[in-house]
Amino acid sequence: MSAEPSLPHHRLPPESLAELVRGEGGPATLTSLLGAERSRRLLLLRMLDDATDLGPAWDLLSQAQQRAPALVDDLLMYPQTGMWLASALHRLRGTASEAEPPPWVVLGHFSALAAAAALRAELDFGIEVPVRHGRVPLPTLGCAVLPTTEPWTTATVRAEAGRAVVEASGAGVVIPLPFGSAGAGWHPVRRLTVGPAGRRLEIALDDVDPYRTYPQPTEPRPLSEEAAAHWGQLLERAWAVLLREQTGTAEAMRRSVFSLTPTAARERFRPRSVTAGEAFGGIEASEPDDAIELAVTLVHEFQHTKLGGLLHLTPLLTDSSDGGTELWYAPWRDDPRPLEGLLQGVYAFVGITRFWRAHRTAAAAQTAMAQFEFALWRTHVAAAMEQIHRHPRFTPLGTALLDTLRDHCAQWLAEPVPEEQLALARLCTDDHVARWRAHHLRPAAPAVDAAVRAWLGGASGPPAALAAEPEVVPDPSARWLDSLAMLVRYRLGDTDDDRPSPDWPEKAAARVTGALTGDALLAAGDATAARHAYLADLAVEPDRAGAWAGLGRALAAADTEPTAAHLLCHHPERARAVHRSLRQATDTPPDPIRLATWLGSPPA
Structure with missing residues (x-):
């Protein structure tokens, strides 16, 4: 009995597959x-x-x-x-x-x-x-x-x-x-x-x-x-x-x-x-x-189109053993993303980074903006890929694709960008991840309770358990985490007549949904005023995640309270969680900077 003939399959030529793996794709x-x-x-x-x-x-x-x-x-x-x-x-x-x-x-x-x-x-x-x-x-x-x-x-x-x-x-x-x-x-x-x-x-x-x-x-x-x-x-x-x-x-x-x-x-x-x-x-x-x-x-959506077409032909990820519950930081989103969604974003924003890389040398009137966008997106894309590099769910083709895109991004990261735009991009990328952490990461409740007891008991530092890896718990209130980047774009895109004036931060914050006055002051380079503005926000709304993250960035920019700055820049979720529990346990909430300094001290 002869075998039944197999149906024809669509297969991409090797050169086409190589183009798509690079994030490209010709006619x-x-x-x-x-x-x-x-x-x-x-x-x-x-x-x-x-x-x-x-x-x-x-x-x-x-x-x-x-x-x-x-x-x-x-x-x-x-x-x-x-x-x-x-x-x-x-x-x-x-x-x-x-x-x-x-x-x-x-x-x-x-x-x-x-x-x-x-x-x-x-x-x-x-x-x-x-x-x-x-x-x-x-x-x-x-x-x-x-x-x-x-x-x-x-x-x-x-x-x-x-x-x-x-x-x-x-x-x-x-x-x-x-x-x-x-x-x-x-x-x-x-x-x-x-x-x-x-x-x-x-x-x-x-x-x-x-x-x-x-x-x-x-x-x-x-x-x-x-x-x-x-x-x-x-x-x-x-x-x-x-x-x-x-x-x-x-x-x-x-x-x-x-x-x-x-x-x-x-x-x-x-x-x-x-x-x-x-x-x-x-x-x-x-x-x-x-x-x-x-x-x-x-360019952005064309990247999604190409990747979607590739995924209709071959998988880049194997099925998830945990039902797809694993969530990741996506620098272009407010919410945590599953691996499939993060990969889509990586592929799309590689295309955007490539666009700004070329445009920054061709745009005469908006060179500063293009340099900023290139520096911003190359860093965002690199951070996203670093999280999932060598993830076990990648197929061999998926691994090759991510490795190739990482190599391209590594080369882009080595390319020079003017210091002003580079510093603004670093400010915005660091701020975004801090805001995301403040919203979506939850330290273990027993560790937070132990920290409250240690603070009230006069311990020299927090319990070691507070440094354990926090859990990702999506916060539906997380919105407009890109506010600082929006304000920087206003600053770079304003005409000479509109360049930052004494009242620019207040006006700029009013134009950007979700922005705080402290964000606008930070974008304008006034770290000291930004610190005061964030503290004022926390006095009124002490659970505001963006204010905790912004305060850390302001302290770092002003080069004051380095211990508090480091804690709030890298682990704002700890300060937010412990501060919330202390408010519930006492009538007098602690000073945010003093608490952050204590949380950043060596464990007791």
Whole structure:
């Protein structure tokens, strides 16, 4: 009896694998990843068809595929198609959240996909599709708005002799031709084309597909013409930066970034961007401050895209024996992260570090900012990788990837950075980890109790047990741990007319959510005033983690109370925990600096 033939597998060429291990990836590598993603989408679609009856929509999609296979392939590879497939399969398994639409609306989205494919293939047809709060999104094409008050209902998409319409309850919306045109009741998916001939980026600015936001779908929110034009201008300038400074990355993006989902602007220097492994080639991003921020966002999320594609082909980590409960410090997050999440962040921020490394030599007007960002992120990335180096869960490929990225980062750490920006980066990296420790690390309760007894008993120092490794206990109140870095960015980004003045710290702290006045004083270089400000905060709110960490940094910068400074810089969680217990045990809380000095003394 002969063996059954094995199914073909996607395998990356050695040179492509080597590129991805370095955190890079050229056009050929991305073409290989796209081929694998296409096969994966087809398998998911077949799984969905096996699990439910897709009915007329399947037949219509098949007709469109026979007429225009390339156009249907584009629709299949659209990021939002992948996101919908994952959502539909999760829904069939009963793992959706209560906030999602009814199951028939989720599964009915396939009819909208089939309608879009048939329209693009110029077929005559009619098919029923879901209506979501009066809107009928047709993937890659646009969204019709119908006069209905029902949250979930149906409409019919019809096409005949080159005319297409969406109809429901006696009302209809004509889909204008050519696709991309606006019309009464119709919002098209805009296509942005930026860059010179031969190096153009063509991308959908998708504000209507419900599966354009990750990981949860949201209803269509069409942009105004002015807002869409603004995004186009920002993308044009960001793309020019990438073409000049990240040529290989830009060339790969041209072949594998398909959609950009715009969301509302956020606080300055705090953009939000998201990708999803199921939405290969899609990026969701808040409106950036400027073109440089958008360029960084594109690089950041493209790194996630590449790593997600690699992980669909081969694992970098083995399964966790503890159920994935082990948590780590991620310098770009407020919360502790599992190993999988930390690895994603490392890969993304290696790309960001590489961007700033190049940009600092190309940016004439913002050299100081670029030098600071390069110094900051190389240190953050190095610290993150050092925690997990040689972790037993890494596969051989995962180990090779982390080792290679560590080697690159070691070389970057050796590159010179002007002293002022280097010192500011060190200040911010040290401050972030101290704030994280103050929030998320918990010394053992018996050791804290012993320290309270020793303090009240007049011992010369704390018990040795307090120096034991603390437990990671996620603190949901931990927010805006990057406040000091935000304030430094304000300081470096201000114009000459706005450079630090006597009232700058107060004004700057008011602009940065989560920032204390002491943080702004520290960013301005006034360590003595920062110390007084932090002590004042602790007098009012003695459990404020950021004030404990900031006080340590202020004492270190002022070069006073070295024992207290060292304790608060490296183990603020001890001072916070013991101070809290002392407040509960006595009516008079101890002086924070005196307590920190005692805690930093040799064990009694």
